[in-house]
Amino acid sequence: MSFSLEVKGELSRLEELDTCCKKHELAGLLRAGLSVRTQLGNRRIFFVTENAPLSRHVFSRVKELYHNIPEVMMLKTHRFRTHTIYRLEFTPLLSGENSELLKKTGIIVSAEGDKLDYEPLAIRSRCCKRAYLRGGFLATGSISDPDRSYHLEISLPTKLLADEYIRYLRDFGLEPRYILRKGHYLVYLKEGQEIVDFLNVIGAHNALMQLENIRIVKDMRNQVNRIVNCETANLEKTINASYRQVENIRYIKEHMGLESLPKGLYEIARLRLENPDVSLLELGKMLSPPLSKSGVNHRLRKIDKIAEDTMKDVTHEESQH
Ligand SMILES: [Zn+2]
Known part of the structure; x- marks a missing residue:
């Protein structure tokens, strides 16, 4: 009806x-x-x-x-x-x-x-x-x-x-x-x-209550959706960043060897390769002594930079041949 x-x-x-x-x-x-x-x-x-x-x-x-x-x-x-x-x-x-x-x-x-x-x-x-x-x-x-x-x-x-x-x-x-x-x-x-x-x-008091109940459920569903969407967006950001970091670390490993990295960067690079799906915060906790999220981020950016610079040099060399 x-x-x-x-x-x-x-x-x-x-x-x-x-x-x-x-x-x-x-x-x-x-x-x-x-x-x-x-x-x-x-x-x-x-x-x-x-x-x-x-x-x-x-x-x-x-x-x-x-x-x-x-x-x-x-x-x-x-x-x-x-x-x-x-x-x-x-x-x-x-x-x-x-x-x-x-x-x-x-x-x-x-x-x-x-x-x-x-x-x-x-x-x-x-x-x-x-x-x-x-x-x-x-x-x-x-x-x-x-x-x-x-x-x-x-x-x-x-x-x-x-x-x-x-x-x-x-x-x-x-x-x-x-x-x-x-x-x-x-x-x-x-x-x-x-x-x-x-x-x-x-x-129409029965209809009113029915409508109120539906509104409450709808509101809750919307809130849950908002939270889920928000978490999904964050997760995607984490995954994209991790993907880029892992690619860069692999590149360094193949072309220069991870050992060529300074000690602080070497540790974080190795951990990132082994744990591609954890957040920066968790990655920091795996280090001894532990490192803050922003500290981890800082080191990973340095690694990105090294990889990107090496790529540029390689392309440069190749184009000279
Ligand atoms: Zn009347």
Whole structure:
């Protein structure tokens, strides 16, 4: 199951106590989620979702609060893979005496075209703002799987709805952004912390904990990776340096003999040949008396220099022949 479905499942099962909040959650659901379509000359209003618990939730809320009974249709589609779409039809609301639901939720069916308009909805109490934000998310929101990335968005049909949604998010200290895509306003959050805060605002506490756990594991994994990368880089440096030193010492051995080196350099050269994979610090400890890391480094540089000078002389001689 996707993380989106899990979050919505949790939200659909929330026990909301106050009627004020129930009404505002439903307003959020319908303002974001209702759409109108003209079919064979008749206008019809739908709330469509792939989420069975959500369709049941909307159905029972509408029935409880406004005593309207939406007609429910289940459609199976075969796009990509077989899945079921639940369609709640609210078309009877279009006739005058049933329109209380639309009026109370600030939804206006325009005289022409398949388009809904919205009156601004002023919500004062924080509990109802939370409920409204939850409704919007339930209707058209999605959240990416936190194992992969952090992204949460809500798609809203008009600028007015997007501005309103953003304003209520800001009341809870969130800083959403929006973009216009295919005629819809996508309000989105991209930071892990902001998504956690949003889930807290709308009351998805199980999802929040799940996301926090994933974040902790991710953070730890990143830290471990950083340390490992850092150690690998150091190790590579050590190995490259050692490789160069060993090459130079071999060169000296073949062309001049190690015995030609001064005593201090001779000892370190011999140790390096025998122990190509130890660090300078360890190499220093093998000497008696022991030598510091920088002392070892100093001597190895001298050896490098001797080898390089000899190579130059040899090339010089060869080119003279
Ligand atoms: Zn309330």
